[in-house]
Amino acid sequence: xxxxxxxxxxxxxxxxxxxxxxxxxxxxxxxxxxxxxxxxxxxxxxxxxxxxxxxxxxxxxxxxxxxxxxxxxxxxxxxxxxxxxxxxxxxxxxxxxxxxxxxxxxxxxxxxxxxxxxxxxxxxxxxxxxxxxxxxxxxxxxxxxxxxxxxxxxxxxxxxxxxxxxxxxxxxxxxxxxxxxxxxxxxxxxxxxxxxxxxxxxxxxxxxxxxxxxxxxxxxxxxxxxxxxxxxxxxxxxxxxxxxxxxxxxxxxxxxxxxxxxxxxxxxxxxx
Numbered sequence: 001x002x003x004x005x006x007x008x009x010x011x012x013x014x015x016x017x018x019x020x021x022x023x024x025x026x027x028x029x030x031x032x033x034x035x036x037x038x039x040x041x042x043x044x045x046x047x048x049x050x051x052x053x054x055x056x057x058x059x060x061x062x063x064x065x066x067x068x069x070x071x072x073x074x075x076x077x078x079x080x081x082x083x084x085x086x087x088x089x090x091x092x093x094x095x096x097x098x099x100x101x102x103x104x105x106x107x108x109x110x111x112x113x114x115x116x117x118x119x120x121x122x123x124x125x126x127x128x129x130x131x132x133x134x135x136x137x138x139x140x141x142x143x144x145x146x147x148x149x150x151x152x153x154x155x156x157x158x159x160x161x162x163x164x165x166x167x168x169x170x171x172x173x174x175x176x177x178x179x180x181x182x183x184x185x186x187x188x189x190x191x192x193x194x195x196x197x198x199x200x201x202x203x204x205x206x207x208x209x210x211x212x213x214x215x216x217x218x219x220x221x222x223x224x225x226x227x228x229x230x231x232x233x234x235x236x237x238x239x240x241x242x243x244x245x246x247x248x249x250x251x252x253x254x255x256x257x258x259x260x261x262x263x264x265x266x267x268x269x270x271x272x
Contacts, residue, residue: 056241064242073227078246080223081212084140085254088147089208093201095148096155103156104163104189105181121157125149125211129218138219146218147211155204162196163189198262205258209251 038058044050045057052060068074103110129146136142166189190197216225224247231239 054237056238060238061242061245064238065246068242074246076222077224077227077243078250080140080220081216081225081247082250084143084147084212084215084223085205085208088144088151088212089205089254091144092148092151092155092208093204096152096200096204097159097197099152099156100159100163101185103160104185110160117153117157120153125153126214129214132215133219140220142219143212143215143223146215147208150211150214151204151207154207155200158200158203159193159197162193162200165196166192194265198258198265201258202255202262205254206251209247209254213247 041050041055042058045052045055045060065074068077103113125146128149132142132145132149136145212223213225213228216223217229220226224243227243228240228247231237231243
């Protein structure tokens, strides 16, 4: 009987195979677009259709990155930016989720602060950079603070929206059985808003990178943002493009790390 239940029908097998093929096709299309773009860029630079001095080329970027690795400069700049990003992301995530819990806990507080959240969400935080330099000083604390300003509000709004979107019927049922506020949150609200929380983390890592790089543009003496600005100031466009390429690579790796964690989390929840 168990073997019969476990046996997959031909229709199910075909469906699973179609899904695998579609997923493989999507991956190949993603990589194909990237490889095709890089090849076209390299060919246009070599034949002179574009100016390599202004737009660089993939081969020149690779050579610049190799030189930075050889001299050790890459590890200094990359390590600085990664440290600032990780610290800013962790602090921003904890602060954003904690504030979302506090606002969910108090409906009155949510109604009071709602217009301020709307204004803060629309405010261009980058404009506060010079103010941060005056208040905090030029250095890593100002950069991390900038990353917090950019990421916390996005995290807060996204997570709070998830908390508030959980079905009220489930919460009402728990209250009818005498559940406390803590039990309501841990048993219904947080699990129900898990997808929004993970989405907030995905948004948060991107916004943290933006805040860190902008901060390095303004005040840093080390980091990928500083490397890009310095390359622009001395007209070394290969340096600018190399720093941008490394930045994109590690931002994508951190995003993929969160995406993989999300898949494992969903799989474990389905198993449970």
